[in-house]
Amino acid sequence: MTELWNWRIDGAAPVEVYPALAEALGRVVMPLAVADPARLPTYAVICDVWEAPGEFGTIVDCYGVPESLPELSAVAALARLLDRDCLLADDTLDAGRHLLVAPDGTIRPVHFEVTETDDGEVLSARRLCTLAHPGCRGWSRCCRSRWEPDSVNPALAAA
Template identity: 40%
Template sequence: MFGMADMDPTGGLWNWAASSSLSGERVQGALAGALERTVISLDAEGMDGAVLCDVYHVSGDFPTLIDVYLAPETIAETTAASAVAVRLEVEIILPDDSLNPTRYVLADPAGGLRHVHVDEVETDDGPERRHVRPCTGDDPACAAAPEDKAA
């Protein structure tokens, strides 16, 4: 259902945003628990086989940006994001499989996944995302991806 977000087209790179301001240590701990692997920050001295995680902050409704490097290929990104959202008790958004730049997958604190639209503005600090709304298919911004239209 969530296609590209479950594939690994970037060789283990995940880019997420969380709906609360969170410390890097808290995010890394939740990610380590969800993946059942060692997670370290980018500036930590290397541990072979560890997942790398960079956490930084911007303004907007999703102020914590989470970049995960060397993500395991055996775990679907949406599954990992959902597990981390539950552990952190926040919403997390991640890119979806459409070519629509405003459409994301939202992982909620109860473990659910759904498509949403988010307004994004690029800033010097990184992308700020605001105004989350459901992907209903009723307006042009919510148009279904071409693969969804085949019947």
């Protein structure tokens, strides 16, 4: 079985992302636009990288990622290689809550305002997920997450 990963990067050009992804994943990375499924190298991962408006506007989709590759370690390695913050979805199913992965390998939950546009979701107004904010207290989805408000965690042997 294979997985689909979706990440966002703070200001990296797509041309920088593909080689860094290959290094972070330890796999051949084929851009979606030129990938021919009949001619893919063994262990290749197909990726699409594009730019959108708003914060963390570089979007990365990786298709067909083997389950044996740990996502947190891979995104932390990418953040380190690009020296850029990266985002991935958290476990709350809240469209505005993400995990911020810093180049030093730390992971912390954050919130964004999400606006739907013709170009997709636009993120803005970043804030930390903290018990000091009323939306993150008590019975909120944040408190039921593996990534609790105010938490700062290492990226499991990633950096």
